[in-house]
Amino acid sequence: MSDPVVIVGAGLAAYHCAREFRKLDTETPLFIVARDGAGFYSKPMLSNALAAGKSPEALVMKSAEKMAEELNATIWPRCDMASFDPSVRAVSMADGRQLRYRDLVLALGADPIRLPLTGEAAQQVLSVNDLDDYARFAGQLPAEGVVAILGAGLIGCEFANDLLVRGLRPVLIDPAAWPLSRLVPREAGDWLRRRLEAAGVSFRLGVAAQAVETADDGYRIVLADGEVIQAALVLSAVGLAPRVALARAAGLDVARGIVVGRDLQTSAPHVWALGDCAEVAGMSLPFVMPIMQQARALAATLAGQAAPVRYPAMPAIVKTPACPTVVAPCWRDGDCTWQIEADDGALVARRLSGEGVLKGFVLMGEGVKQRQALVPQLLPWLD
Numbered sequence: 001m002s003d004p005v006v007i008v009g010a011g012l013a014a015y016h017c018a019r020e021f022r023k024l025d026t027e028t029p030l031f032i033v034a035r036d037g038a039g040f041y042s043k044p045m046l047s048n049a050l051a052a053g054k055s056p057e058a059l060v061m062k063s064a065e066k067m068a069e070e071l072n073a074t075i076w077p078r079c080d081m082a083s084f085d086p087s088v089r090a091v092s093m094a095d096g097r098q099l100r101y102r103d104l105v106l107a108l109g110a111d112p113i114r115l116p117l118t119g120e121a122a123q124q125v126l127s128v129n130d131l132d133d134y135a136r137f138a139g140q141l142p143a144e145g146v147v148a149i150l151g152a153g154l155i156g157c158e159f160a161n162d163l164l165v166r167g168l169r170p171v172l173i174d175p176a177a178w179p180l181s182r183l184v185p186r187e188a189g190d191w192l193r194r195r196l197e198a199a200g201v202s203f204r205l206g207v208a209a210q211a212v213e214t215a216d217d218g219y220r221i222v223l224a225d226g227e228v229i230q231a232a233l234v235l236s237a238v239g240l241a242p243r244v245a246l247a248r249a250a251g252l253d254v255a256r257g258i259v260v261g262r263d264l265q266t267s268a269p270h271v272w273a274l275g276d277c278a279e280v281a282g283m284s285l286p287f288v289m290p291i292m293q294q295a296r297a298l299a300a301t302l303a304g305q306a307a308p309v310r311y312p313a314m315p316a317i318v319k320t321p322a323c324p325t326v327v328a329p330c331w332r333d334g335d336c337t338w339q340i341e342a343d344d345g346a347l348v349a350r351r352l353s354g355e356g357v358l359k360g361f362v363l364m365g366e367g368v369k370q371r372q373a374l375v376p377q378l379l380p381w382l383d
Contacts, residue, residue, distance in 0.1 A: 002028065003100045004074075005302055006091055008081050009107030010034035010064075011130075012043055013275025013291045017105060018071050020299030030073040031099060033091070036130055038064035038077035044288060046134045047158035048319045051165045056135035084250050086268035103270045103302055106247060106258060110240035110276035110286065115150060119211035121219055125150070125234045128159070140233055146171055148221050148231035150209050152179040154318055156237035157192070160201045161320040170201050171229060173221065175208040180318070183327050184349065185338045188362045191347045192323050195365070199322035204229065240286060242277045257284045262308035262382070264298045274298055280309060281382060289314035290381075313378035315361075315371060324368045328378060330360030350374075 005021065005028055007014045018032060032038065039060040045052065049059060068075045080094040084104060091099045112127035128137050141147075147163055149156045152174035160170035172179065178189025179196070193203055204223060211222040218232040242257035253259040253267040257279030264272045264280065274294040276286045285291075293309055300307035318325035330336060330351045336359050340349040346367035351360035358377045363370055 003089065003102040004029035004031045005103045005105065006031045006033065006099055006101040007105040007107055008033045008091070009105075009109060009275065009277075010036060010038040010040075010067075010075070010077075011107060011109055011275065012288065013109075013295055014105070014107035015040055015067065016292055016295035017107065017274060017299050017302075018073060020296050021302050022071055022073075024299060024303035024305065026072065028102070030071060031101075032067075032071075032073050032075045033079050033081055033093070033099075034064070034075065034077050035080050036077065036132055038067065038075050039131070040067050041131055043130070044319075046128055046131070047155055048162045049134065049138075050162045051321070056131060056138055059131060059134070081246060083246060084271075086250060086252075086271050089270060101270070103272065105298065105302075106266070106271065106273040106277060107275045108243040108246070108258075108273075108277040110242045112236060113239045113241050115209065115236060115238060117209060117212050119213040119220075119222070121212045121214045121234075124214075124219070125212055125236050127236045128155075129240065137235065141166065142168070142218070142232035145169065145218070145232035146230060148173060148209075148219070148229055148234045150174075150234065150236045151238035152176065152203065152205065153182060153237065153239065154180060154316075157196065158319045159235060159237060160196065161199070161322050164200050164322070171204060171231065172196075172201060173204045173207070173209050173223065173229070175206065175224075177206050179203070179205075180325075180327070183329055184362045185340065187338075187340050187342060188347055188349050188364060191342060191364055192320070192325060195323035196320065201322075240276060242279070242284065244277065247273070247277075255279050262310075263301060263306065264294060264309060272298055272302075283382070285311075287314065287316050289316075310383055311381035313375055313380060315375060323364055326361075326363040326368050326371050328360045328362075328375070336360075 040062040041059045064075050064077045082092045082094045084091045146169045152172040163170045208224045213220045221229040244254045247258045248254045258273040297307045297309040315328040347364040348367040349362040
């Protein structure tokens, strides 16, 4: 028997790559090593599971056993990779098991960024990055009261909207002056804020959280300007950092993520990376559609049909029903300006080059209806 293709990770990137690979190659042995339970679920569902009425258990669409059967794969759940050695093509697990590989696919994901908070309750701040995290979060949700969310980016806004379904009072705290500040212009951020406020979300913008302390009824969040917010629960949603430690220890090139080219190969032969841990052609894109493009391309390459990854224009839907939002970010915009049209019912913001070429857009409210008309005007992100 030949050495297997070994995929480390069991998230969207890993499982989509495995599925695409099996469409092209049904014979090569396939191993999947997962630090979690290896059940298949949709990670984007975590930030709107309350509105969908989904318990942590109900979010799992297929068990590890079912995935192993469908993929004709061996799956090791709850198994941490301790190291890998590209010179001998071997992976070592924390429990002492070892695997030789024909090709190694790193789909390691990313870790939540931890703010440098002080206070005796700083370590009790929750983050939701996987199903285990969500189970802890759901188990600690209060029946009523305030939930403080650190970070008013995409995930923070989605969780805030979702908490409204439970009758809770979310407060979004962010040092930026408007929500989604990394993705949208201020006019769009303010438009979103007003609609979320009308639905019941509160904001503390332009100020950072400094400390989290215990209180009789939960927590005290101390802000940099001295304001204190009382909350029953504190959730951090300030972003993710690609998991690169094991790749760096193995001698791979690492920048923000594990550096790969359009073929998704790392600096070591027969070692590949995709998903949240990877920096593809200089870009880290932790969104569903780019990850699926990566998985499809890498699966073809692993099956002997070399295919560089391509990114068409891929708008992202922000799951905030109180303010429907679609964002097509402009990752390499150069000298561009925003052209914004807004009224009470819709906002349409176009990111235009100096020559008037559409580079990106933001659509909100009734403006989302223009998505189909605008997407064909966008150039591919990576062609």
